[in-house]
Structures are given as C-alpha cells and as structure tokens.
Amino acid sequence: MTTSATSAPPSIEVRELTKRYGPHTVLEGVNLTVRPGEVYALTGPNGSGKTTLIRTMTGLAFPTAGTITLLNRNVHTEGNRARAYLGAVVEAPAKFYPQFTGTQNLQIQANLAGMGPGGVKVTRDRIRDVLAQLELTRMADRKVAEFSLGQRQRLGVASAMLADPKVLILDEPTSGLDPVGIELIHRIVTGLATSGCAVILSTHHLREIATYAHTVGILSGGRLVDTVDLRARQAAYRFRVDDPNRAVTALQGLPFVQKAVARAPMVIASLGAEARVPEALSALQAAGVKVFEAAPDHFDLYEYYRDRVENA
Ligand SMILES: Nc1ncnc2c1ncn2[C@@H]1O[C@H](COP(=O)(O)OP(=O)(O)OP(=O)(O)O)[C@@H](O)[C@H]1O
Numbered sequence: 616m617t618t619s620a621t622s623a624p625p626s627i628e629v630r631e632l633t634k635r636y637g638p639h640t641v642l643e644g645v646n647l648t649v650r651p652g653e654v655y656a657l658t659g660p661n662g663s664g665k666t667t668l669i670r671t672m673t674g675l676a677f678p679t680a681g682t683i684t685l686l687n688r689n690v691h692t693e694g695n696r697a698r699a700y701l702g703a704v705v706e707a708p709a710k711f712y713p714q715f716t717g718t719q720n721l722q723i724q725a726n727l728a729g730m731g732p733g734g735v736k737v738t739r740d741r742i743r744d745v746l747a748q749l750e751l752t753r754m755a756d757r758k759v760a761e762f763s764l765g766q767r768q769r770l771g772v773a774s775a776m777l778a779d780p781k782v783l784i785l786d787e788p789t790s791g792l793d794p795v796g797i798e799l800i801h802r803i804v805t806g807l808a809t810s811g812c813a814v815i816l817s818t819h820h821l822r823e824i825a826t827y828a829h830t831v832g833i834l835s836g837g838r839l840v841d842t843v844d845l846r847a848r849q850a851a852y853r854f855r856v857d858d859p860n861r862a863v864t865a866l867q868g869l870p871f872v873q874k875a876v877a878r879a880p881m882v883i884a885s886l887g888a889e890a891r892v893p894e895a896l897s898a899l900q901a902a903g904v905k906v907f908e909a910a911p912d913h914f915d916l917y918e919y920y921r922d923r924v925e926n927a
Pocket residue numbers: 636639641659660661662663664665666667668
C-alpha cells in the first residue's frame with residue numbers, strides 16, 4: 616500500500632456495527648476502515664463473527680445498529696450502487712450451476728454484473744483472462760460438476776474479480792486449497808491490492824497471511840479486540856550487543872527510530888525500513904557499543920493472536 620493510499624478515502628468503512636439474532640449478540644460495536652490498496656485479514660476463533668461481519672459488509676445481512684459504507688455509499692440503503700464496485704465470495708466454495716461449464720458460469724455472472732445502475736460490461740476476453748489468472752484454462756470448457764473443491768474455490772475468486780472490483784471481499788479463500796493454490800491466491804490478492812483494490816478476507820491461517828496482509832483485525836466474541844498493523848511490526852530489527860542499555864540510548868537518538876527496547880542480550884528497535892540498518896549500526900558503533908549480530912525481529916502473529924484472544 617502506498618503512502619498516498621494511506622490518506623485516500625476509505626474503500627470500506629464499518630461504524631459501530633452491532634448484529635443480533637434474536638437475543639444473541641453476534642457482533643458488537645465493530646469499527647473498521649480499509650483503504651485502497653490495503654489487504655485486511657479478519658481472523659478470530661470459530662463463532663467469533665467473521666462470516667456474519669463479511670455477510671453484513673457485502674449487504675447479505677442487515678445490521679441491527681451501525682452503518683457500512685463502500686466507497687462512500689451505504690451498502691444497505693444504496694445497495695446496487697454500492698455493490699457495483701464490489702466483488703465477493705461469501706460462501707466458500709461459491710455456488711455455481713454444476714451442469715454448465717466454468718466459462719458459461721462466468722458468462723452468467725458477467726451478464727448479472729452488467730445489469731442495474733453502474734453495471735460493468737465484462738467481455739469474453741476478460742472471462743478468458745480471469746480463468747487464466749486462476750489457472751483454470753484447462754477446466755474452462757468442463758462442467759463445474761467435474762471441478763474439484765479447490766478448482767471451484769478458484770472459480771469463485773475468478774467470478775469475484777470479473778468486473779474489476781474496487782473492493783474484494785473473500786470469506787476463507789484458501790480453505791480447501793493445496794499449497795500451490797494458496798500461493799496463487801496470495802499472488803492474485805497482492806496483485807489486485809497493488810493496483811489499488813481493497814481486499815478484505817477472513818482466515819484462520821495466521822502464519823500464511825502474515826506474509827502478505829497489511830492489517831489484521833482480531834475478532835473475539837463479536838468484538839474487534841485488536842487491529843494489528845503488520846507493516847509497522849515487520850520493520851523491527853534485533854541487535855545482539857555487549858551493552859543493551861547503552862544501545863537503547865544510542866538508537867533512540869536517531870530520528871527514524873520509532874521505538875527501542877532492551878531485552879538482554881538484545882536490543883529490539885523499530886527502524887521503519889530495512890534501509891536504515893546500516894545507519895543504526897553506525898550509531899551503535901559511534902556510541903562504543905559492540906554488535907555481534909543484527910537480524911529482522913520477526914513478529915509472530917500466531918503467538919500474538921493467542922495472547923490477545925486468551926486475554927480478550
Ligand atoms: N442466521 C443466524 N442465526 C442465529 N445465529 C447465527 C446466525 N448466523 C450466525 N449465527 C451465530 O453467530 C455467531 C458467529 O457466527 P459466524 O459464522 O459469523 O462466526 P465465524 O467467526 O465465521 O465462525 P467460523 O470460524 O466457525 O467460520 C455464532 O455463534 C453463530 O451460531
């Protein structure tokens with residue numbers, strides 16, 4: 616996500632969302648914002664409300680209280696216009712007509728996408744292109760009934776991408792996929808985000824999403840208990856030194872260091888970017904600190920998640 620995208624108007628904004636089914640409160644006071652080019656991963660234990668949140672964001676379920684806007688349009692009161700920019704797979708794998716081929720099913724989706732206000736014309740070339748991107752060219756003219764679970768899952772993502780959405784919402788897009796299929800979805804999501812699409816996906820695969828999501832929202836018991844900015848976390852480095860306290864003082868004097876803490880025999884510092892490592896090393900040397908080792912301080916999202924959910 617670029618700096619300009621950070622200041623761009625939100626692609627999706629959830630404000631004070633509460634959802635009740637009868638006496639059961641499934642979501643309570645949820646607020647979140649996703650900007651163009653951002654990959655936002657929603658995670659949480661079974662039953663924490665991820666699918667309900669996704670269904671409400673796509674307009675399939677109605678909020679009990681609160682609002683959801685998609686590119687400044689209210690998803691529930693300006694539905695068709697808001698959803699013209701949306702691609703989504705909410706039930707995985709998405710439902711298709713089993714007696715029709717992959718191409719025919721996408722043609723049906725394309726016809727639907729062209730209807731209503733703000734409808735988008737999807738060409739045959741575009742259908743071929745998304746099938747190729749999802750590595751389904753070989754299956755294009757086979758009936759969906761003959762598709763494997765993973766192939767149907769990928770056809771769902773192809774269908775969601777068809778009309779060039781500005782917001783893509785995927786409920787557990789990698790469940791049921793083999794490692795190559797998972798990697799393919801990563802590449803596609805990253806590519807879409809790079810071209811400015813906002814992507815929201817739900818997942819249980821924390822170590823996998825830590826490699827490509829920008830933000831992780833943790834739901835627990837229907838509340839968004841934390842929002843983790845992974846980019847900020849991953850720009851941390853650890854230095855094994857002879858004097859961690861002196862190292863902290865030296866690093867804190869640098870304008871780009873956001874935070875430095877001693878964890879003997881290490882000092883952990885948020886440098887903002889890898890390119891700052893040589894300057895940090897020079898500053899340590901100038902302060903008379905001996906450095907024996909320098910390495911990225913990998914943020915363990917899984918450990919962090921366990922801690923947050925257990926203490927929520
Ligand atoms: N239509 C419904 N009517 C009543 N309760 C519902 C309905 N849909 C979901 N719930 C309840 O809401 C809670 C959250 O369900 P949801 O499917 O959103 O969780 P989830 O985080 O997606 O779970 P999982 O990780 O298992 O997919 C659950 O307790 C579920 O029983």
